[in-house]
Amino acid sequence: MSNTEVIEPAFQSQRFSCPVCGELHDQVWLNLYAEQVSNPAGVPLRIEGAGLEMLKKNSQFPPEVLEQKVEYWNKVNSGEVFLDRWASVTTDLFVAGMELSVCRGCMAVQIWAGGQLVQR
Ligand SMILES: [Zn+2]
Numbered sequence: 001m002s003n004t005e006v007i008e009p010a011f012q013s014q015r016f017s018c019p020v021c022g023e024l025h026d027q028v029w030l031n032l033y034a035e036q037v038s039n040p041a042g043v044p045l046r047i048e049g050a051g052l053e054m055l056k057k058n059s060q061f062p063p064e065v066l067e068q069k070v071e072y073w074n075k076v077n078s079g080e081v082f083l084d085r086w087a088s089v090t091t092d093l094f095v096a097g098m099e100l101s102v103c104r105g106c107m108a109v110q111i112w113a114g115g116q117l118v119q120r
Contacts, residue, residue, distance in 0.1 A: 005017075005024050006024070007024060009101070009110065009117050011112060011115040011116070011117075012029075013027065014026060014027060015027060018103040018105060018106060018108055019108070019110065019117075020103060020106055020108035021103060021105050021106035021108065023103075023105050023106075025103045025104045025105035025106075026104045027101040027102065027103060027104065028101070028102045028104060029099055029100070029101050029102075030099060030100040030101075030102065031094070031095075031099060032094075032095035032098050032099065032100065033089075033091050033092075033093060033094055033095065034091065034093040034094075034095050035089050035091050035093065046073075046076065046077065047073045048073065048077045052070065052073055052074075052077075055069060055070065055073070056070055072084070079120065081109050081111060081120075082107075082108075082109055083102065083107070083109060097113065097114055097115075098111070098112065098113045098114075099112045100112065
């Protein structure tokens with residue numbers, strides 16, 4: 001069933017038209033907490049280009065795990081922002097003034113900073 005009503009995304013709204021799927025859906029709002037990047041280089045990790053080609057040939061992982069990893073990095077490298085289960089962290093570093101809204105229909109993530117939707 002398609003809903004043709006359009007409600008522009010708005011800060012603190014519980015329901016609006018999703019910029020990704022275009023449908024009117026309930027939104028789940030998430031607070032953000034931060035953790036310092038902890039890999040040896042101290043900068044965000046990306047596996048792309050030659051590194052991704054090497055990963056694709058890595059025989060340490062079962063094919064289905066390798067496929068998941070490659071799919072993950074392809075999403076990240078394409079600029080997508082999405083929720084992913086990762087190791088649990090304990091932090092009290094709260095990101096004030098920034099929130100995420102998640103569409104209950106398609107799970108697309110929107111970034112809000114200063115109460116404004118961050119356009120990507
Ligand atoms: Zn959606």
